[in-house]
Amino acid sequence: MSSQGFVLWFTGLSGSGKSTLASRVAEALRTKGVPVEILDGDEVRENLSKGLGFSREDRDTNVRRIGFVANLLAKHGVCVITAAISPYRAIRDEVRRQAKAPFIEVYADAPLAVVEARDTKGLYKQARARLIPNMTGIDDPYEAPLNPEIVAHTGAESVEVSTARILEHLQVAGLVRP
């Protein structure tokens, strides 16, 4: 029996824990035998969007491409987990409208102060020093989802708690067996 594909779409600031959560959820799903594919922001940029920058238009194009590929995979029963900042609400909603499988938006909600203090990739420091432009949260906007299916309080709760809450949501929604 082929499984029910769906798209688990993470959105949130750089350093908000999207990729970490994505891998944990992926791990848990694979243990259950669910076919999983992670479309990580950086990897997708490298393979599908080289040459695109960080203007609103280019970011939107990148997000559309992730949505296109996610759709293709989900259609064939894959649980697709995307982990890109995807800062603009309108384009996330467009991707959701075009999804042909259940679309679950997960807002990795960590305050800027927290992710900037962590600064996992050292990007915030560079952005404050004006060494890199268009940093989301600093000189580029981040539009939080208005009605995400899940809010992961990644600034406050542990990765384990967020992972468990996401899995519970997927089970309650009937997308994953308990």
Add this chain to the structure above:
Amino acid sequence: MSSQGFVLWFTGLSGSGKSTLASRVAEALRTKGVPVEILDGDEVRENLSKGLGFSREDRDTNVRRIGFVANLLAKHGVCVITAAISPYRAIRDEVRRQAKAPFIEVYADAPLAVVEARDTKGLYKQARARLIPNMTGIDDPYEAPLNPEIVAHTGAESVEVSTARILEHLQVAGLVRP
């Protein structure tokens, strides 16, 4: 039981019958219950490569993206059929090397004279009138595969015969049940 994914990679001049053959093979495979996805040249350009032109570099980037997506799908048991001109041998071979599932190259081998006479999309006429540049076969090279798994003589044999030969190859290769 999930099926064995593979990539059926068509290459050939514009108008050589790649898309037609791709749909026929896809139809036949779907009848057998095989999950199929067609990545058509034009559709992929629209969704993954908008902004790219027809220079060698841009064509290569486009082909790499098709290869990347084909790989993702094949990995999850999908039979992926690509139908893009993909005129350069080196990049086709690169995609083949990076394939993580069986990769079957089908050369839609129709002579230029034949496809130009058909001129399904009216492109050859425009290219001869110098209204469009970089037309493969006219002012851009087409490098035929040296060792394709299948040669479909689309200039001479019928779509039915080509389709049947491709399906037979897939069966003999153990990729599709008879």
